Amino acid sequence: MSQDDKKRDWSHHLPHLHLPHFHLPHIRLPHIHWPHFHIHFHDRPLAGEPHPERPFHWRLYLCEMVATAVLMVFGLAGVILLSAPHSWIGDHLSLHPAIQAALCGLCFGLAGTVAAMTPFGKVSGAHLNPSVTLAFMLSKKIVWIDALGYIISQIIGAVLGTALVYGAGYFLSSWKVHALAVHYGATVPYTGISVWFALGSEILVTGLLIATLYWLAAHPRFKWVTPWIGGIFFFVMNPLTAWISGNSANFARSFGPDLFAGNWNGLWVYLLGPFIGSSLAVIAIQADILGKIHLMEARLVNFGHHGRVPHMDDPHFVHAAPEHYEEYKAHLQTITKLQEQGMAGEARKEMGN
Numbered sequence: 402m403s404q405d406d407k408k409r410d411w412s413h414h415l416p417h418l419h420l421p422h423f424h425l426p427h428i429r430l431p432h433i434h435w436p437h438f439h440i441h442f443h444d445r446p447l448a449g450e451p452h453p454e455r456p457f458h459w460r461l462y463l464c465e466m467v468a469t470a471v472l473m474v475f476g477l478a479g480v481i482l483l484s485a486p487h488s489w490i491g492d493h494l495s496l497h498p499a500i501q502a503a504l505c506g507l508c509f510g511l512a513g514t515v516a517a518m519t520p521f522g523k524v525s526g527a528h529l530n531p532s533v534t535l536a537f538m539l540s541k542k543i544v545w546i547d548a549l550g551y552i553i554s555q556i557i558g559a560v561l562g563t564a565l566v567y568g569a570g571y572f573l574s575s576w577k578v579h580a581l582a583v584h585y586g587a588t589v590p591y592t593g594i595s596v597w598f599a600l601g602s603e604i605l606v607t608g609l610l611i612a613t614l615y616w617l618a619a620h621p622r623f624k625w626v627t628p629w630i631g632g633i634f635f636f637v638m639n640p641l642t643a644w645i646s647g648n649s650a651n652f653a654r655s656f657g658p659d660l661f662a663g664n665w666n667g668l669w670v671y672l673l674g675p676f677i678g679s680s681l682a683v684i685a686i687q688a689d690i691l692g693k694i695h696l697m698e699a700r701l702v703n704f705g706h707h708g709r710v711p712h713m714d715d716p717h718f719v720h721a722a723p724e725h726y727e728e729y730k731a732h733l734q735t736i737t738k739l740q741e742q743g744m745a746g747e748a749r750k751e752m753g754n
Contacts (some may be wrong), residue, residue, distance in 0.1 A: 402726035403612075408587050415565075425444070429689035430502060432728075438453065439486065440452050440753065441453055441539070441709070441722070442709075442720060442726055442730075443723065443726070444458075444709065444710070445666050445673070445698075445707060445708030445709055445723070446458045446461065446543065446544070446705060446707070446709075447461075447526055447542065447543060447700060447708040447709070448542060448547045448548050448698045448699070449541045449542045449543055449544060449691075449699075449701040449708070450708060451544060451547065452686060453749055454465040454723075455547055457546070457547075458486050458550065458710055459550075460524060460552040460710055460713070461479050461524065461525050461526075461547065461550070461551070461710055462551065462553070462554040463521075463554070464520075464521040464524040464525040464527075464713075465495070465521075465525035465526075465527075465528060465529075465551050465554040465555060465558065466554035466555070466557050466558040466561070467519075467521040467524055467558065468519060468521040468522040468527055468529060468558065469516065469554065469555045469557075469558030469559055469562065469653060470558040470561045470565070470653075471512075471515060471516040471521070471522075471562065472512050472513050472515075472516040472529050472558075472559075472562065473512075473518055473558070473559050473561075473562025473563055473565075473566070473654065473657055474482055474562045474565050474566060475508075475511075475512035475515050475516070475657065476508065476509040476513070476586070476645060476654070477562070477563060477566045477585060477586035477657075478566060479505070479508030479509060479512060479584055480505050480508065480509060480583065480586040481566070481576075481579055481580050481585070481586055482579075483501060483504050483505050483508060483677070484583050484655020485579035485580070485582050485583050486559070486582055486583075487578075487579075487582070488579050491579075498517040498644075499640040499733075502546075502639040502640050502644070503636050503639050503640050503641070503645045504636075505635075505639060506634075506635025506636050506637075506639030506648065507632045507635065507636040508632075508634070508639065508645065509631075509632075509634075509635060509636060509654075510631030510632030510633065510635045510636065511629075511632040512632070513527070513529055513628070514628050514629050514631065514632060516529055516714060517628035517701060517702040517705060518585070518628065518702070519741070520713055520716055522628075522702055522703075523702055523703040523711065523716040524643065524703075524710065524711050524712075524713060524716050524719070525700070526699055526701055526702060526703065527553075527628060527677070527700075527701050527702045527703075528551055528555065528582070528699070528701065529555065529599065529651075529653075530550045530555065530650070530651040530652075530653065530654070531551075531555055531556075531651070531653055531675070531676070532610075532611060532650060532651060532652070532675040532678065532679040533611065533614065533674060533679070533701070534548050534551040534555070534699075535548065535552075535676060535679045535680070536611045536615065536679045536680075536683050536721075537586075537696075537699035539683040540683055540686070540687070540696060542696060542698060542699040542708075543699045544693065547548035548669075552653075555653040555654075556653045556656055556657075558653070559656055559657035560655035560656070560657050560660060561655060562657060563585060563657035563658055563660065563661055566585060566586070567580070567585060567661045583662050584660040584662035584664055585657075585662050586658050587647075587655065587658035587659050587662050587664055587681060588646060588647025588648070588649040588654070588655045588658075588671060589647060589667060590646050590647075590667040590670055591645050591646070595721055596644070596670060597749075598646075599645055599646035599667065599670050599674070600646075600670050600673060600674045601669060601674075602642045602645040602646040602648070602674070603648075603649065603650065603670055603673075603674025603675055603678060604674050604675075604677045604678040604681065605642070605645050605672060605678065605681065605735060606638055606650050606678065607650040607675040607678030607679055608643055608679070608681050608682040608685075609634075609638070609678075609679035609682075610631075610650050610678075610680065611679050611682035611683070612682045612686065612691060613630060613687065614627060614630065614701060615686055615691075615696060616691060616694060617692055617698045618628060618696055618700065618704070619694040619695055619697075619699060624704050627701050627702065628701055628702040635648060645671060646671075646674070649671045649674075649675065650678070651671075651675060652671050652672050652675055652676070654671075655668060655671035656671075662693055676722075700717065703716055703717065706719055706720075707719075707720070707722055707723060718719050730737050
């Protein structure tokens with residue numbers, strides 16, 4: 402091998418650094434601004450430790466908004482198809498209301514899985530629900546200003562997603578008829594009993610949902626199940642309690658359809674019920690009623706980022722743990738230097754030619 406080939410082949414001489422819980426990066430160098438890298442490395446909003454110079458995390462909020470819109474589009478479309486009267490599927494399933502309720506729950510839960518698996522969900526952590534964000538805030542895994550950003554984004558995303566479902570009625574008249582018949586998939590308290598039963602149902606269902614999500618997300622062996630559990634959970638719960646309140650457990654999910662259906666009578670149930678249920682679940686978790694549960698970061702998908710904000714172009718890439726900052730920075734600086742030397746060698750060779 403010639404001397405010039407050896408200069409170009411600088412990548413074979415990179416130092417090998419053994420640090421736990423992260424893989425060495427495919428980094429676009431040498432354009433690293435080290436003061437900015439320091440802030441990024443120590444900015445951990447989804448671990449409840451944002452950097453003082455970064456009070457807002459707009460990438461998280463935007464991704465959460467888009468992911469929630471995806472949830473609503475797929476979830477509401479499924480509910481409308483499965484439950485609309487005078488539709489082929491709706492008419493057949495209406496003869497078996499328990500199966501119909503279970504399938505609606507499965508469909509909406511799997512819509513959450515679809516949203517979580519998008520790049521947007523993988524960046525934001527796919528809370529998709531103000532109750533989930535509240536639980537993370539009460540557990541000090543996200544500060545109040547980021548929690549507020551998430552909740553606002555979820556509500557906006559729910560409205561945008563419902564707007565897409567609503568707008569489809571202008572292109573398909575039959576869709577508009579079916580969507581109107583079920584109030585665009587709105588959750589409505591059953592009028593045959595006191596509304597307090599609906600409130601109690603939302604508290605119970607939300608509390609169980611939060612406890613289930615927390616338990617799975619806190620156990621490494623079961624983390625992979627977390628983004629899939631919504632469909633299973635509501636498939637089981639809907640035949641039992643959906644007839645009381647609709648099993649929303651999500652204020653944003655109820656607000657979007659209510660806005661377009663003009664139905665505000667029971668919306669307070671879906672604000673108070675899920676928030677109370679979420680709070681009670683966190684109290685139970687902190688009291689170790691469910692055993693020792695230690696959640697590392699406010700995520701339901703794409704774990705292992707130590708609370709940092711992933712990049713959209715590679716949401717799976719994980720930097721080193723905070724305690725390895727100095728070693729990691731030194732390693733990146735070495736790679737930068739070697740890359741610069743390799744690029745300089747190539748430039749000299751081209752000039753010589």
